[in-house]
Amino acid sequence: MNKKEQANTTRRKFLKSSALIGGSFFILPRCAIGGKGFVAPSDKLNIASIGAGGKGFGDIKNAWNNGANNVVALCDIDVNQAKRAREQFPKAKFYKDFRVMLEEMKDEIDAVTISTPDHVHGVAAMTAMQLGMHVYVQKPLTHNIYEARQLTEGARNYKVVSQMGNQGASNPGQVQMMEWFNAGLIGNVHTVEVWTNRPVWPQGIPVPKPGTPMPEHLSKSDWDLFIGPAQMVDYDPLYHPFKWRGWWNFGTGALGDMGCHLIDPPFRVLQLAYPTEVECSVGQVFTRDWVPEHIPEGCPPSSHVQVKFPKTAINDSPVTMNWYDGGIRPFHPDLIPTDEVVGGGANGVIMVGEKGIMTCGTYGRTPKLYRKGEPTLTMTEAYEKKFPTEAFPEHGHQYSWTQACKAGFGSKEHQALTSSFDYSGPLTETVLMGNLAIRSYALAKEGERGRKEFYGRKKLLWDGENTRITNFEDANQFVGRQYRDGWKLI
Numbered sequence: 001m002n003k004k005e006q007a008n009t010t011r012r013k014f015l016k017s018s019a020l021i022g023g024s025f026f027i028l029p030r031c032a033i034g035g036k037g038f039v040a041p042s043d044k045l046n047i048a049s050i051g052a053g054g055k056g057f058g059d060i061k062n063a064w065n066n067g068a069n070n071v072v073a074l075c076d077i078d079v080n081q082a083k084r085a086r087e088q089f090p091k092a093k094f095y096k097d098f099r100v101m102l103e104e105m106k107d108e109i110d111a112v113t114i115s116t117p118d119h120v121h122g123v124a125a126m127t128a129m130q131l132g133m134h135v136y137v138q139k140p141l142t143h144n145i146y147e148a149r150q151l152t153e154g155a156r157n158y159k160v161v162s163q164m165g166n167q168g169a170s171n172p173g174q175v176q177m178m179e180w181f182n183a184g185l186i187g188n189v190h191t192v193e194v195w196t197n198r199p200v201w202p203q204g205i206p207v208p209k210p211g212t213p214m215p216e217h218l219s220k221s222d223w224d225l226f227i228g229p230a231q232m233v234d235y236d237p238l239y240h241p242f243k244w245r246g247w248w249n250f251g252t253g254a255l256g257d258m259g260c261h262l263i264d265p266p267f268r269v270l271q272l273a274y275p276t277e278v279e280c281s282v283g284q285v286f287t288r289d290w291v292p293e294h295i296p297e298g299c300p301p302s303s304h305v306q307v308k309f310p311k312t313a314i315n316d317s318p319v320t321m322n323w324y325d326g327g328i329r330p331f332h333p334d335l336i337p338t339d340e341v342v343g344g345g346a347n348g349v350i351m352v353g354e355k356g357i358m359t360c361g362t363y364g365r366t367p368k369l370y371r372k373g374e375p376t377l378t379m380t381e382a383y384e385k386k387f388p389t390e391a392f393p394e395h396g397h398q399y400s401w402t403q404a405c406k407a408g409f410g411s412k413e414h415q416a417l418t419s420s421f422d423y424s425g426p427l428t429e430t431v432l433m434g435n436l437a438i439r440s441y442a443l444a445k446e447g448e449r450g451r452k453e454f455y456g457r458k459k460l461l462w463d464g465e466n467t468r469i470t471n472f473e474d475a476n477q478f479v480g481r482q483y484r485d486g487w488k489l490i
Contacts, residue, residue: 043406044068044070045063045069045070045110045111045134045402045405045406046070046072046108046109046110047060047063047064047069047070047071047072047109047110047111047113048071048072048073048074048075048092048101048102048105048109048111048112048113049071049073049074049075049076049085049112049113049114049115050075050098050101050112050113050114050115050116050120050124050128051075051076051113051114051115051116051117051120051138052074052075052076052081052082052085052086052115053076053078053080053081053082053083053084053085053241054081054115054241054242055115055138055165056076056085056113056115056116056138057084057085057088058393059113059115059136059138059165059398060074060085060089060113060115061085061088062392062393062397062398062399063111063113063136063398063399063401063402064089065392065398065399065402068402071088071092072092072093072105072108072109073092073093073094073095073105073108074086074089074092074093074094074095075094075096075097075098075101077096077218077222077223077225077226078217078218078222078226078240078241080215080217081241082094093105096222096225097225098120098124098127099127102127102128102133106131106133109128109131109133110133110134110405111133111135111136111401111402111405112124112128112133112135112136113136113137113398114128114135114136114137114138115138115165116138117226117244117245117251118140118142118143118244118245118250118251118252118256119143119228119244119249119251120229121138121140121141121142121143121147122142122143122144122147122148122150122229122489123228123229123483123487123488123489124137125137125141125151125154126150126154126489129151129154129155129158129160129162130154130158132158132160133160134160134161134162134401134405135155135160135161135162135163136162136163136164136165136398136401137151137162137163137164137165138165139164139165139166139260139261139424139428140164140252140256140260140428140431140432141164141260141421141424141425141427141428142428142432143481144432144479144480144481145429145432145433145436145467145479145480146467146479146480146481146489147480147489148425148426148428148429148432149425149429149467150489151421151425152422152425152426154421155420155421155422156421156422159409159410160409161401161404161405161408161409161414161417161420162417162420162421162424163397163398163400163401163404163417163419163420163424164260164419164420164421164424164427164428165397165419166260166261166264166419166424166427167363167395167397168261168264168265168362168363168364168365169264169268169364169397169418169419169423169424170389170394170395170397170400170418170419171363171364171365171395172379172383172384172386172387172390172395173265173360173363173364173365173366173367173379173384174264174265174268174269174360174364174367174418175387176367176379176383177265177358177360177364178268178269180367180369180377181269181270181314181351181353181358182314184355185356185369185371185377186351186353186354186355186356186357186358186369187353187355187356188311188315188316188317188353188354189266189269189270189315189317189319189352189353190317190318190319190320190352190353190354191319191320191321191322191350191351191352192266192270192319192320192321192322192349192350192351192352193321193322193324193330193349193350193352194259194262194263194266194321194323194324194348194349194350195323195324195325195328195329195330195343195347195348196254196257196258196324196346197325197327197346197347198253198254198257198258198325198326199245199246199253199254199257199299199301199325199326201242201243201245201246202238202243203245203246203253203254203298203299203301203326204246204283204293204295204298204299204300204302205238205246205295205298206295207295207297207298208234208236208238208239210233210234210236211234212234212235212236213235214235218235223235226239226240227484228487229481229483229484229487229489230249230250230481230484231249231482231484232484233249245257245299246298246299247297247298247299248296248297248299248439249297251299252299252431252432252435253299253300253303253325253435253438254299254303254325254326255303255305255323255325255431255432255434255435255438256431256432256435258325258347258362259323259430259431259434260424260427260428260431261347261362261363262348262349262362263321263323263427263430263431264364264419264427265349265351265360265364265367266319266321266349266351267427267430268423269351269358270309270312270314270315270319270351271312271313271314271315272309272312272319272430273309273310273312273426273464274309274426274429274430274462274464274465275307275308275309275321275430275433275462275464276308276309276310276461276462276464277307277308277459277460277461277462278305278306278307278308278433278434278437278459278460278462279305279306279437279458279459279460280303280304280305280434280437280438280441281303281441281457282300282301282302282303282304282438282442283300283301283302283303283326283328285301294442294444294452295442296439296442296443296444300326300438300442301326302324302325302326302327302328303323303324303325303326303328303434303438304322304323304324304328305322305323305434305437305438306320306321306322306323307320307321307323307430307433307434308320308321309321317354323434330350333350333352333357333370335356335357335370335371335372336357336359336370343359343360343361343366344361344362344365344366345361347361347362348360348361348362349361355371356369356370356371356372356374357370357371366378366379367379400413400416400417400418404416404417429464429467433462436460436469436475436478436479437460437475439475439478440456440457440460440472440474440475441454441456441457442454442456443455443456443474443475455474456472456475458471458472459471460472460475467479
C-alpha cells in the first residue's frame with residue numbers, strides 16, 4: 001500500500017470511528033494532528049457523484065460547496081451529459097460503471113450523490129451504503145416500494161447519513177405551515193388536494209420500435225450500463241437522456257417526478273404514515289373508434305389518484321388525499337378569492353381543515369392560510385431570513401447533508417436533516433402507492449370479440465407494515481420488480 005492509499009484508509013477509518021463514538025462527533029485541533037495550516041480529516045468530505053449530468057451536476061456542485069468538500073470521482077454512462085461536471089472538477093476520476101468506481105475507490109469515497117434515472121437509485125444507493133458511504137439520492141428515492149423499504153432499513157443498519165433530493169423539505173415555507181397547523185389555525189385536516197402540470201414529456205404514447213441507431217458517443221456497453229437493473233430494450237431517444245420518465249422500465253411518471261415535492265408538505269405537516277387504501281382512474285387515448293390504446297409499458301397521459309390515511313397523533317381526522325396530473329386540477333375552494341392563484345398555479349397543494357385552508361406551491365413555496373372573515377396569512381421575507389441555510393442553494397439541502405456526514409450517524413446534525421431515509425422512505429412509498437394503483441389499473445386480459453377486459457380497476461387495500469395489497473394479489477407484482485443478473489438489490 002503506497003502513502004496515498006495509507007492516508008485515504010486512515011482518513012476513512014477516522015471519519016467512521018469518530019461518528020460512532022457515543023453517537024457524537026469531535027474534531028481535533030489542527031495543531032494536535034499536523035501543525036499550522038493542516039486540514040483535519042473531518043474538515044472535508046471526499047464525495048463522488050453517480051449521474052453527473054442535469055440535476056446530478058447541481059447536486060454534486062452544491063455538495064462540493066465552493067471547495068468546502070472534495071469531489072474525487074464522477075460517474076455517468078454518457079460523456080456528453082457529464083461534460084459540465086468534468087470541466088468543473090477536472091481532477092475527479094471519471095467512470096461509467098458506478099460498481100467499478102465504488103469498489104476501486106472504497107477507501108477514498110466518504111459520500112455519494114445519486115442522480116441517475118429512477119430505476120438505478122435503489123441498487124446504487126444500497127451498494128454505496130454497504131461500503132459505509134453516506135448517500136444523497138434524488139427523488140423519488142427509489143423506483144418501487146420494495147426498494148424504498150430496503151433503503152430505509154439499510155441506512156439504519158449500515159449507520160450512514162442519508163438524504164433524499166426533495167429540496168423543498170428544507171424550505172422555511174414548510175416550517176411556517178407546521179407552525180400554523182400546530183397553532184390550531186385551520187383545525188384538523190380532512191382533505192388534501194395535490195396537482196401538477198406533469199408530464200411535460202411524451203407520455204401515453206406507443207412503445208418505440210427497435211432499430212434506432214445510437215449516437216456516436218454511446219457504445220453498446222454504455223447502453224447496457226444505462227439499462228442497469230431494468231429489462232433490456234434497444235436504445236431510443238424516447239428513453240435517453242430525458243424521456244425515460246414516462247416508461248415504467250426506467251421511470252415513475254408524473255407522480256415520481258413531482259410527488260415527493262408536492263406531497264411532502266401535507267405528509268410532514270400532518271405527520272402522515274402508511275396509507276390504508278388507494279384508488280385511481282387514468283386518461284385514455286383513442287387512435288381507433290371505440291378501442292382505447294393499451295400501453296402497459298408506459299405511464300398514462302393523465303391520472304387522478306386517491307389515497308387515504310388514518311388519523312395521526314396531531315391530526316384527529318382521517319385524511320383523503322387526491323392527486324391530479326396531466327392538466328387535471330382540483331376546483332377553486334370557496335374560501336379563496338376567485339381572482340387569486342391557488343398554490344403555485346401549475347403545481348400546488350391545498351389542505352382543507354375544519355377552520356380554514358392552507359396552500360403552497362412546489363417545494364413548499366408561497367405558503368398561505370385562509371380563514372373565513374380573517375386576513376390571509378403569508379410567510380414574510382423576514383421569517384425566511386431567520387433560517388441559517390437560507391443563503392445556500394436549495395435552502396442548504398445538500399449543505400446540511402454534508403455537515404451531517406461530517407458529524408456522523410446519529411448526531412444532532414443528522415437528526416436535524418429534513419429528508420433522511422427515515423422520513424423520505426415512507427414518503428416515497430406513499431408516492432409510489434399511486435403508481436402501484438395506476439399499473440394495476442392497466443391490467444387486462446382478452447375478453448369477448450377481442451376486446452380487452454380490465455380487471456384491476458378497483459380500490460386497493462394496503463398493509464403498510466408488510467408491504468402488501470390485501471384484496472388483489474395481482475397488484476403485488478408492482479410492489480417490486482424483476483432485476484437483471486448482476487444488478488440485484490442485495
